[in-house]
Amino acid sequence: MAEIEADAAEQDHCGSCRACLDACPTNAFPAPYQLDARRCLAYLSIEHKGQIPHEFREALGNRIFGCDDCLAVCPWNKFAQTSREARMAMRDELRLAPLGELAVLDDAAFRARFAGTPVKRTGRDRFVRNVVCAIGNSGEAALAPVAADLTSDSSPLVRGMAIWAARRLLDAEAFERLKSNRAPREGDASVAEEWDR
Ligand code: SF4
Ligand code: SF4
Numbered sequence: 001m002a003e004i005e006a007d008a009a010e011q012d013h014c015g016s017c018r019a020c021l022d023a024c025p026t027n028a029f030p031a032p033y034q035l036d037a038r039r040c041l042a043y044l045s046i047e048h049k050g051q052i053p054h055e056f057r058e059a060l061g062n063r064i065f066g067c068d069d070c071l072a073v074c075p076w077n078k079f080a081q082t083s084r085e086a087r088m089a090m091r092d093e094l095r096l097a098p099l100g101e102l103a104v105l106d107d108a109a110f111r112a113r114f115a116g117t118p119v120k121r122t123g124r125d126r127f128v129r130n131v132v133c134a135i136g137n138s139g140e141a142a143l144a145p146v147a148a149d150l151t152s153d154s155s156p157l158v159r160g161m162a163i164w165a166a167r168r169l170l171d172a173e174a175f176e177r178l179k180s181n182r183a184p185r186e187g188d189a190s191v192a193e194e195w196d197r
Pocket of ligand 1: 027066
């Protein structure tokens with residue numbers, strides 16, 4: 001085992017500030033300087049390979065890749081400068097893409113659209129899972145058919161989230177019709193559980 005000499009502890013730059021702790025939508029900071037990644041929307045929407053737990057879905061709101069509200073409120077970040085590196089610039093075709101358009105990307109279309117961006121690393125299934133969560137939070141009845149269609153997606157992650165979104169956007173009768181059609185054919189236990197909630 002390598003012996004590594006510890007360097008000096010970092011100086012405290014926070015003082016009495018607790019803006020990030022108060023801004024976090026999921027209370028992911030149990031105490032100053034501590035982060036419970038299991039509650040962090042950035043972790044859940046980018047790194048987490050499983051389904052997003054129910055208790056965090058509403059908090060995800062319309063975020064489809066990351067969160068960073070804590071960084072946005074940090075007073076130190078007013079000193080941050082916009083990079084002049086061209087590859088860091090926002091690409092016009094990725095600005096404000098409609099949720100309904102992103103939800104129907106297949107694997108090839110996802111790869112083509114996000115080639116060369118960090119988004120690509122979630123893969124299509126996790127990305128569409130996030131988009132469908134945002135659809136469920138949108139309150140947009142016009143997006144209900146998109147959620148309903150995705151309850152037969154090839155990915156259990158997408159199907160499970162699509163059931164949650166469809167339940168929020170469809171009226172009770174329409175949801176029961178969808179369920180009686182799709183639920184009996186569901187072979188994944190976690191998705192079947194989502195129908196039965
Ligand atoms: S990224 Fe969002 S959810 Fe995660 S700790 Fe920061 S404010 Fe909280
Ligand atoms: S918002 Fe920034 S300065 Fe304030 S507590 Fe958080 S990290 Fe420290």
